[in-house]
Amino acid sequence: MASKQQNLDIDDNGGGCDTNIDMKRGYLEKKEPSATTNELLNTSGQKKAPIVRILENKRLTAPMGSALKNILGETVRVATAPTKTSSTTEIKILNKLQAKPLNAFGNVPVKIGSTTIAAPTTSPKNIGVKMTPIKTADGKVLYLQKSLPVTGGTTSKVPLVSGTSDRLLPTGSNIRHAILSKGVTLSGTSTIKSNASSLSSATVRGLTAVEMAKPAAHGSTNAVAPSASSSLIKGTFSADAVSTPVATKIQVVRTADGKLIKLNQGSPSVLLNTKPATLGVRTSVSSTQPAMPTSVSGNNANKVMSKPTTQVIIKGPLKQLPAGSSLRPIINNSGSSNKAAISSSSAVASTTITTSAGSSIPSGKMLVQSSTGKQIVVANKDIIKLWPMPSTSTTTTTTNPNAAASGLHAIQLPGKSGLQYVRVLPNNSNNSSASNETTTSPQKVSLERPRTTSNNSSATVSVGNTTKIVMKTTGGSIVPLPSMQTLVPRRTPGATPNTAYAKPLGNSSSLDGAHKHRLSDINVQIKQLSSDSASDAGAPEAKKARYVISMPHTSMTSTTGPAPATAPAAQKNMQKIMGARTTQLQRVTVQGANMTGSNNPPTRKVYNLVTKSDANGVKYMICNKGGEGKPRTVFNTTMRRGYTLADSKLRRPLATQQARLKQMKQHQHRLMLPAQLKQRQQLQQLQKHQSTITKSQQQQTLKSTARQESKIAIPSKPLFDILKPPPLQAPASGAAAALDALGGSRRKHCNCSKSQCLKLYCDCFANGEFCQDCTCKDCFNNLDYEVKREEAIRNCLERNPSAFKPKITAPNSGDIRLHNKGCNCKRSGCLKNYCECYEAKIPCSTMCKCVGCRNMEDRPDVDMDSMDSLVDAKLQTNKVKDLNGTYLQDNRSNVYLTDDVIEATIMCMISRIVLHEKQNLPIEDTEREVMEELGESLNQIITFAKEKNDTFHTDDPKSTAA
DNA sequence: GAGTTTGAAACT
DNA sequence: CAGTTTCAAACTC
Numbered sequence: 001m002a003s004k005q006q007n008l009d010i011d012d013n014g015g016g017c018d019t020n021i022d023m024k025r026g027y028l029e030k031k032e033p034s035a036t037t038n039e040l041l042n043t044s045g046q047k048k049a050p051i052v053r054i055l056e057n058k059r060l061t062a063p064m065g066s067a068l069k070n071i072l073g074e075t076v077r078v079a080t081a082p083t084k085t086s087s088t089t090e091i092k093i094l095n096k097l098q099a100k101p102l103n104a105f106g107n108v109p110v111k112i113g114s115t116t117i118a119a120p121t122t123s124p125k126n127i128g129v130k131m132t133p134i135k136t137a138d139g140k141v142l143y144l145q146k147s148l149p150v151t152g153g154t155t156s157k158v159p160l161v162s163g164t165s166d167r168l169l170p171t172g173s174n175i176r177h178a179i180l181s182k183g184v185t186l187s188g189t190s191t192i193k194s195n196a197s198s199l200s201s202a203t204v205r206g207l208t209a210v211e212m213a214k215p216a217a218h219g220s221t222n223a224v225a226p227s228a229s230s231s232l233i234k235g236t237f238s239a240d241a242v243s244t245p246v247a248t249k250i251q252v253v254r255t256a257d258g259k260l261i262k263l264n265q266g267s268p269s270v271l272l273n274t275k276p277a278t279l280g281v282r283t284s285v286s287s288t289q290p291a292m293p294t295s296v297s298g299n300n301a302n303k304v305m306s307k308p309t310t311q312v313i314i315k316g317p318l319k320q321l322p323a324g325s326s327l328r329p330i331i332n333n334s335g336s337s338n339k340a341a342i343s344s345s346s347a348v349a350s351t352t353i354t355t356s357a358g359s360s361i362p363s364g365k366m367l368v369q370s371s372t373g374k375q376i377v378v379a380n381k382d383i384i385k386l387w388p389m390p391s392t393s394t395t396t397t398t399t400n401p402n403a404a405a406s407g408l409h410a411i412q413l414p415g416k417s418g419l420q421y422v423r424v425l426p427n428n429s430n431n432s433s434a435s436n437e438t439t440t441s442p443q444k445v446s447l448e449r450p451r452t453t454s455n456n457s458s459a460t461v462s463v464g465n466t467t468k469i470v471m472k473t474t475g476g477s478i479v480p481l482p483s484m485q486t487l488v489p490r491r492t493p494g495a496t497p498n499t500a501y502a503k504p505l506g507n508s509s510s511l512d513g514a515h516k517h518r519l520s521d522i523n524v525q526i527k528q529l530s531s532d533s534a535s536d537a538g539a540p541e542a543k544k545a546r547y548v549i550s551m552p553h554t555s556m557t558s559t560t561g562p563a564p565a566t567a568p569a570a571q572k573n574m575q576k577i578m579g580a581r582t583t584q585l586q587r588v589t590v591q592g593a594n595m596t597g598s599n600n601p602p603t604r605k606v607y608n609l610v611t612k613s614d615a616n617g618v619k620y621m622i623c624n625k626g627g628e629g630k631p632r633t634v635f636n637t638t639m640r641r642g643y644t645l646a647d648s649k650l651r652r653p654l655a656t657q658q659a660r661l662k663q664m665k666q667h668q669h670r671l672m673l674p675a676q677l678k679q680r681q682q683l684q685q686l687q688k689h690q691s692t693i694t695k696s697q698q699q700q701t702l703k704s705t706a707r708q709e710s711k712i713a714i715p716s717k718p719l720f721d722i723l724k725p726p727p728l729q730a731p732a733s734g735a736a737a738a739l740d741a742l743g744g745s746r747r748k749h750c751n752c753s754k755s756q757c758l759k760l761y762c763d764c765f766a767n768g769e770f771c772q773d774c775t776c777k778d779c780f781n782n783l784d785y786e787v788k789r790e791e792a793i794r795n796c797l798e799r800n801p802s803a804f805k806p807k808i809t810a811p812n813s814g815d816i817r818l819h820n821k822g823c824n825c826k827r828s829g830c831l832k833n834y835c836e837c838y839e840a841k842i843p844c845s846t847m848c849k850c851v852g853c854r855n856m857e858d859r860p861d862v863d864m865d866s867m868d869s870l871v872d873a874k875l876q877t878n879k880v881k882d883l884n885g886t887y888l889q890d891n892r893s894n895v896y897l898t899d900d901v902i903e904a905t906i907m908c909m910i911s912r913i914v915l916h917e918k919q920n921l922p923i924e925d926t927e928r929e930v931m932e933e934l935g936e937s938l939n940q941i942i943t944f945a946k947e948k949n950d951t952f953h954t955d956d957p958k959s960t961a962a
Numbered sequence: 963g964a965g966t967t968t969g970a971a972a973c974t
Numbered sequence: 975c976a977g978t979t980t981c982a983a984a985c986t987c
Contacts, residue, residue, distance in 0.1 A: 759980095825968080832967095
């Protein structure tokens, strides 16, 4: 961080400044018996004004004194969470402190330039440890720990420094405290440098990184930027504080549960602290001087005292990490080289040291550099966001204001040029103090993973799983897809304080940003796969509704559940396709959280995602089928709550296609009628171009046709255009357009006035959708009230775990769909849309308790698999004509060109794609076969129609089907 | 557009 | 679980 440094020299003897520490062994030995505080501090290294004289009348106990001596003389740099004007405060701890009268607080106010150092106070957590608060110019309080807690008064000689065995240290569990020879508590942004090979402890409040910088001769590792909820503390300590100081790097990582992992090259990680962090407790960091010069291999936490070890102990919590968020223990294997090097030249000195020092990042970890240059080691799984920095050159991204504001962190991925960006989610603290710190430490970052609002697994259900899937349209707008349940809400602006999500740190992002980031990340990934354009590369903070789409990539996982099992080959193929083709067909599995609870597997839909490299990302996405082997849950349509599809009749296909169609039906959702009409229209267009297609279909690639196909669906992307019926009415929003494009239809807009759209009365809510363009009043069914919404969802699920399950399902694949619960009509005869069965166009069943039901199964308009499909087709054709008079000219032709036929044809084509995808066949072959399939189907249809027309009356299509 | 009807959801 | 109330969509005018 390009921070200006403020030097605080705590000099007990008038401001000694020696780069080399006087904390030599001899010195320690000599002073230890008396354990006077005066000897504790010794300045070292770069002496920088102002000189701070710590007046203390307390002396350290012998062991403490020893420990402190190790620290003293060493510049302790505490790199706090950087602010925009991050500064480094260097405190030189001088050996000798002069006793001064204590104030009312038992503190000795000492003025050091603009810094006041108060006398020690005793922290409840550090009984016996005197903490000296230091007030900095900016009003922040630092603490200097002058004494150590020695419980029981028993100490043992433990080699603490430089392999010496003449140090007295408490034994047992007290060791951690015992080694806190000197504590420095820092809050706010300050850096304390201690240039002395000595034992030092620093109490770090919140997000303070403590760096024990050794004299340059020993090399130093500067602090890394800690996050609000996790701190990575690196320190360079003199290995031999007594005589031959040897630099030993110490890197400490606090895990989510408050454990501290010592990171050291060439040595296994050491768990320094097993105590889970608790909020509101000041965190102190202490370090012991390793007895052994450089290598601390073989040491572990339990052996710290018995073996010379370099360790940094953080007592107490820095901040509580949210559940699920964790900074994984890092084993800093020396020599391992799969690390990301900070590439930013703008990195501050403290951050670049790590890189320059060649410290390796362990496998599975990544060095992340914040926009201000701070670095943290993050487990790969903790990386929330990863993408190329939009609209910024890689060399300047770290200093990009946008990046800084957004909390982006630059990383350098091996094998990737330029900086990648990771968003480490800011921590939300639950306590007020943390919140306060947030304001002062905007750069705190936490490795936080999105959380659900409840520990209950079912909580996943409530987390934004009701949003539609959003895909990018050709126009570049993000629009929701129909009936897709979001896995994660993009944000929760209205999140109440009691929500699990905390407020953002420093920047505008909120805790909910975690979700947002996740989602946006997914979006980004999709975009990247689809050759995102500049427009796609919206800032990471782009606050458009985003949804989790699980791509069959290992790295892309749904936040609500495991990524759907996708054949690796398919992934490969997809990737290959994406990389090689301008027009790309991609299979995307959309994993939606099932609102019905954990017992119900999340809904999953498989889409064929068509992308075009020269376009703005995803162009089309069509629903292929649902979970393997299971009938898809159909798109929600205009039907009311819980209904899957306003399915019209399912007509029996032409004889030559019957088997195929039947098979397809089992996996295919019905598009709403308008969509079907449009499909028909599309297919007619296809027919018009059939001759062209058949001639050149083998040569035509999807790419070439895609170019031609701004109006007509033909081979290149015909499959997708077919399923993308043009909007019946120009959608007011891109979302609606996208819905149409996806074969769905925008649901009706609710008009709720009293339910706040948070009850199942609201169709939007019942369908798991956010209200959009509705005329409801006091609507809470939106992202702004995600918390309430989730709560409402939970309530609904408590009442009825199946509340959000589709009401209409087919018991078995291919079976006629039925209302799961049945209707309860009494007056409508089940012949009005009051009846849910009738509305769903399904016959009432034994499940119904209706009175005077007339919604019988034999009704033609509810007979989905009737042999009268062609009759129905005829009827529907007429209906189509009524609805869209200019649409169909020839009913007779449409007798055969039914929706089912169209669907079947499409599905056949899609099946080809899927099959090829699974077989990892070249895309060229896939394209060709798809075209062949289309041509074959059309030929069959035409042939069949001709034959039947010659044989039967056109108004008796039923006989043809027979 | 207002009022009525209807049945599911919510409540008791 | 049954009865009642609430609610919003469907329906009618």
